[in-house]
Amino acid sequence: MHVTGTITEKGVHIGFGSTLLRFLDRWACRRFDERARAAGWRVRSPAPLIRIYSRTVEQALVTCRACRGTGSTGRGPCLDCFGSGESP
Known part of the structure; x- marks a missing residue:
């Protein structure tokens, strides 16, 4: 069965809204994440648009x-x- 507008990742059915949210998350936090990693910080993302930076x-x-x-x-x-x- 083929369903349009969806993708499957790791066996979980993900809709278009989740894919868009993930894209926005990466776009919005990319520069902050790169700077933190370059400085040796650990970057975790427990949820979309949320980051935890720690040393x-x-x-x-x-x-x-x-x-x-x-x-x-x-x-x-x-x-x-x-x-x-x-x-x-």
Whole structure:
């Protein structure tokens, strides 16, 4: 049986409206997604026109400026990073 205006993807019947929505989703978010991926961010799309941009913990942390990554100062543990040597 042939039905016009529809496609089948992964065994699921998808109508023309869903295909159009997917096209608009990619068109609207393409530049943002490319920039985020180029910067090393992870991009997820749980639903059309919705994006979640995230970084791993390792990417989010930087060396603490107060103790220069040592975790301690002349007075004891660094109070800015709580002795970890890293700060967000």
